[in-house]
Amino acid sequence: MSIIIESIIKVKDLRKIYRLGKEKVIALDNINIEIKTGEVCCIFGASGSGKSTLLNMLAGLEKPTKGDIIINKNRINKLSEKKLAVFRQKYIGFVFQSYNLISTLTAIENVALPLVFRRIWKRKRMKMAKDMLKLVGLGDRLKHKPTQMSGGQQQRVGIARAFVSKPAVVFADEPTGNLDSKTTVEVMRLMVKMAKDDNLTLVIVTHERDIAQYADRIIQLKDGSVTDDYIIERDKNNENTDKTEIKNIEDLGEIVV
Amino acid sequence: MKIFDVLRMGFRNLLRRKTRTFLTVIGVVVGAAAIVIMLSLGIGMNENLQKSIANMGDLTIIDIYQWAWQPPSGAEGDYGGSVENDLNDVLLENIRSWDGVLAVTPYLSYWNLSMKTGKKYENVQPYLTGVDSSFLPYMKINVEDGYMPKPGDDNWIIFGARRARMFVKDINKMKPKDWDELWSSDLSDPPKVNILNDKIYVQNPDTVWVYNPSTGYGEEKTLKGKIKKFEFDKIGIIKSELNMYGWDENEYNVYADYKIVLELLKEYEKLTRVKAKESRIGKYEQIRIKVKDIKTAEDIQLKLAEEGLFLNNYLAEMRDEMQKNQNAVQMILGGIGAVSLLVAAIGIANTMFMSIYERTKEIGVMKVLGCPLGGIQSMFLFEASIIGFFGGLVGTALSLAGSYALNNVEALKKALNNMSGGGYYYYGNADQGAISVIPLWLVGLAVIFATIIGLVSGYLPARRATKISALEAIRNE
Numbered sequence: 131m132s133i134i135i136e137s138i139i140k141v142k143d144l145r146k147i148y149r150l151g152k153e154k155v156i157a158l159d160n161i162n163i164e165i166k167t168g169e170v171c172c173i174f175g176a177s178g179s180g181k182s183t184l185l186n187m188l189a190g191l192e193k194p195t196k197g198d199i200i201i202n203k204n205r206i207n208k209l210s211e212k213k214l215a216v217f218r219q220k221y222i223g224f225v226f227q228s229y230n231l232i233s234t235l236t237a238i239e240n241v242a243l244p245l246v247f248r249r250i251w252k253r254k255r256m257k258m259a260k261d262m263l264k265l266v267g268l269g270d271r272l273k274h275k276p277t278q279m280s281g282g283q284q285q286r287v288g289i290a291r292a293f294v295s296k297p298a299v300v301f302a303d304e305p306t307g308n309l310d311s312k313t314t315v316e317v318m319r320l321m322v323k324m325a326k327d328d329n330l331t332l333v334i335v336t337h338e339r340d341i342a343q344y345a346d347r348i349i350q351l352k353d354g355s356v357t358d359d360y361i362i363e364r365d366k367n368n369e370n371t372d373k374t375e376i377k378n379i380e381d382l383g384e385i386v387v
Numbered sequence: 388m389k390i391f392d393v394l395r396m397g398f399r400n401l402l403r404r405k406t407r408t409f410l411t412v413i414g415v416v417v418g419a420a421a422i423v424i425m426l427s428l429g430i431g432m433n434e435n436l437q438k439s440i441a442n443m444g445d446l447t448i449i450d451i452y453q454w455a456w457q458p459p460s461g462a463e464g465d466y467g468g469s470v471e472n473d474l475n476d477v478l479l480e481n482i483r484s485w486d487g488v489l490a491v492t493p494y495l496s497y498w499n500l501s502m503k504t505g506k507k508y509e510n511v512q513p514y515l516t517g518v519d520s521s522f523l524p525y526m527k528i529n530v531e532d533g534y535m536p537k538p539g540d541d542n543w544i545i546f547g548a549r550r551a552r553m554f555v556k557d558i559n560k561m562k563p564k565d566w567d568e569l570w571s572s573d574l575s576d577p578p579k580v581n582i583l584n585d586k587i588y589v590q591n592p593d594t595v596w597v598y599n600p601s602t603g604y605g606e607e608k609t610l611k612g613k614i615k616k617f618e619f620d621k622i623g624i625i626k627s628e629l630n631m632y633g634w635d636e637n638e639y640n641v642y643a644d645y646k647i648v649l650e651l652l653k654e655y656e657k658l659t660r661v662k663a664k665e666s667r668i669g670k671y672e673q674i675r676i677k678v679k680d681i682k683t684a685e686d687i688q689l690k691l692a693e694e695g696l697f698l699n700n701y702l703a704e705m706r707d708e709m710q711k712n713q714n715a716v717q718m719i720l721g722g723i724g725a726v727s728l729l730v731a732a733i734g735i736a737n738t739m740f741m742s743i744y745e746r747t748k749e750i751g752v753m754k755v756l757g758c759p760l761g762g763i764q765s766m767f768l769f770e771a772s773i774i775g776f777f778g779g780l781v782g783t784a785l786s787l788a789g790s791y792a793l794n795n796v797e798a799l800k801k802a803l804n805n806m807s808g809g810g811y812y813y814y815g816n817a818d819q820g821a822i823s824v825i826p827l828w829l830v831g832l833a834v835i836f837a838t839i840i841g842l843v844s845g846y847l848p849a850r851r852a853t854k855i856s857a858l859e860a861i862r863n864e
Contacts, residue, residue: 182861186858186861191755191857215757215759218755219759220757232749232753234400243753247753247756247762252392
């Protein structure tokens with residue numbers, strides 16, 4: 131039996147041009163990507179490659195100059211600011227490089243924040259947030275303020291916040307950029323595990339090659355264009371996989387499970 | 388976002404910067420207190436003014452005089468002047484039939500008379516004012532002793548407090564001491580001559596002074612023929628009451644039924660052969676109208692003017708003038724308060740803007756997490772209005788205390804009265820009320836107004852907050 135897995139993210143002919151005075155800077159050009167539901171995808175590139183710009187546009191934070199971005203059947207480049215807010219609320223989770231926890235809120239309140247926007251009652255959202263924090267191993271830090279936690283702990287709160295509403299897609303922008311290597315491993319494993327457990331799509335932007343190895347797929351950007359696009363096949367029996375096989379994306383039409 | 392969550396987050400944000408919030412609230416406190424105190428002064432002044440106006444005279448009584456002052460029309464060469472109103476019985480009855488007229492009386496005075504008691508005590512230089520007894524209740528005339536005339540009575544006569552004490556045995560034998568006593572006797576002492584158990588006789592005297600138009604002088608004339616003696620047995624003495632100027636208007640007056648006064652006048656004119664042209668018969672000096680209420684008074688005045696009558700409406704004009712001045716003062720006071728509240732409003736806006744600059748990143752993060760624009764806007768609006776609300780609340784409480792101090796601390800009262808040039812006492816000895824009056828509606832209004840000021844001040848910052856780009860969240864400094 132075969133199931134056709136829908137592409138949750140479709141990017142068509144995307145182009146982004148910044149104007150710096152009279153000069154035009156082409157940040158992204160001719161980007162065509164499809165990312166499938168449940169995929170852990172890494173957008174990999176050096177600084178200035180346009181990877182952050184791509185992420186911003188995927189999350190609806192910036193408008194493309196040309197082309198379409200369709201997430202979960204929403205053509206987000208056409209959405210108004212108001213509708214974008216609702217869209218993000220429903221479908222998007224976000225993990226920031228600098229965690230971006232609200233400093234006045236405790237860990238549990240931070241995690242519950244997206245649920246506040248979703249108009250979920252306090253008792254229910256607190257329970258959801260608590261469960262989420264337990265899941266990321268911070269069951270004993272519920273009432274801590276961000277300043278009372280280490281970077282790794284803060285990022286785990288950030289991850290809990292991104293996943294708490296079970297969004298269709300979670301974007302992570304250099305999620306380990308501010309962490310040491312040991313914590314990086316913990317955080318990455320946690321994030322990938324959570325995405326896999328709920329079959330959520332995870333898009334990670336990074337410039338660190340080590341991070342890329344956690345992904346199912348690596349999209350490499352250089353100077354605003356996709357230079358490489360890999361699927362990484364894993365040995366499903368081995369948790370600590372390394373790259374076993376790399377196939378070119380063109381070889382894959384539909385993933386047949 | 389649920390409203391409850393908006394409130395919760397708003398409060399939390401305010402408490403985050405306690406000092407700044409506190410100082411901003413203080414600004415509103417000062418502004419709200421200033422405006423409430425200023426308005427309370429205005430209201431206090433207005434109340435005193437209304438009291439003064441009420442003391443000045445009854446605005447539901449309209450007077451028409453035979454000789455009215457016609458103000459200059461504004462045309463060149465017109466300096467105004469006296470104009471005559473024809474106040475006759477036809478007019479009187481006409482007015483009596485109008486809607487809203489409760490009573491109407493003519494005034495007819497007569498001074499060519501002798502007035503004696505049954506025991507031959509004679510009144511010194513008497514004169515009579517003839518009115519309709521049905522009007523007496525509206526004239527603030529209270530009979531202290533004796534008979535209070537009722538409508539329909541005819542042979543009634545009532546004396547002013549001093550006039551009732553001006554009966555003497557023989558005018559020609561009076562010494563200076565007696566004269567002094569006549570004018571200055573204590574009105575609270577009982578009269579030396581009791582007139583209440585007696586009768587009063589009024590008549591034209593045997594000899595009268597008559598104006599001779601050919602010489603231009605008055606000359607003594609002996610009246611020939613039978614002179615009628617009018618007998619009064621319903622006698623009253625008017626209670627001495629001081630008006631706002633501090634004196635008793637009726638002190639020297641004698642009132643009697645105008646029909647009797649008219650008869651005296653007719654007899655006099657007949658005996659002295661007054662020409663028809665110079666006759667006073669059928670020409671009243673004044674007509675007084677009592678109407679239902681002030682609104683009716685205005686209508687009746689218009690109607691009278693339509694009848695071709697000239698009115699001297701000093702009281703209403705004066706009242707309007709005073710009210711106008713009062714309104715101006717109130718506007719100035721309110722304006723002073725409004726300026727301080729405006730400063731407070733700017734303070735709120737400033738605080739909110741600062742707060743937004745500080746929270747730019749946070750707002751960006753909230754946007755990325757899917758916070759609806761309305762949620763961000765209402766959060767900031769709520770913060771601003773809560774500053775306004777608390778400021779208004781404390782400010783109003785403060786002004787209540789201040790108002791109490793103004794009304795009860797003598798030194799403050801004096802200072803304020805000097806400042807206003809004694810303007811709180813408009814006329815005479817009218818009871819002075821409170822300097823500062825804060826009605827309940829002002830308390831409510833001030834708090835609501837301060838809240839609205841907060842809301843309005845917060846509007847621009849709140850709009851600004853919604854326009855912050857979600858990209859701010861990504862920016863790493």
